[in-house]
Amino acid sequence: MAKMSWDDSLNxxxxxxxxxxxxxxxxxxxLHDAAVAEDREQITEVFQGLINxxxxxxxxxxxxxEQNSYPLLGAHKKVHASFVNxxxxxxxxxxxxxxxxKALSGELQIWLTTHIKNEDGDYARNVQIKAPTGSLLSRMVSRFF
Ligand SMILES: [Fe+2]
Ligand SMILES: [Fe+2]
Known part of the structure; x- marks a missing residue:
């Protein structure tokens, strides 16, 4: 499988x-590049970065x-957990x-596209969080990244 490119349908x-x-x-x-290069050390590094x-x-x-009381949070969490697993x-x-x-890179492309369009797309349509600076969302950003 080729590399993944971003397109607007993923927004x-x-x-x-x-x-x-x-x-x-x-x-x-x-991950794709490291697999093509058959660079095992690089693959290990990318794996760790990807997991984190x-x-x-x-x-x-x-x-x-959770902050937005999204009703399908439980199901969404399960999908995330099985993905990490x-x-x-x-x-x-x-x-x-x-x-x-290489196989993982291909599988991830499909998984991510499907998850973004379906589960993530659902909360994005239902949660009102187009938040300005100084909001809860921006505080959360500084907490995680
Ligand atoms: Fe998600
Ligand atoms: Fe997501």
């Missing part, structure tokens, strides 16, 4: 969330949804010497 309309999603896309593409970044993004998003499994396989980075 939720919430700037900080779109910024974080683009960050995940960057990691997916770094997505975990922070999910925590941010879940906090945001899946990346961890791939990471373990990588550490065991298997070549999984």
């Amino acid at each position: 939720t309309g919430i700037n900080i969330i779109d910024h974080q999603h683009r960050g995940i896309v960057d990691y997916i593409n770094q 970044y997505t975990t922070s993004h999910f925590a941010f998003e879940e906090d945001l949804l 899946r990346i961890q499994k791939y990471y373990q396989a990588h550490q065991a010497g298997k070549n999984v980075a």
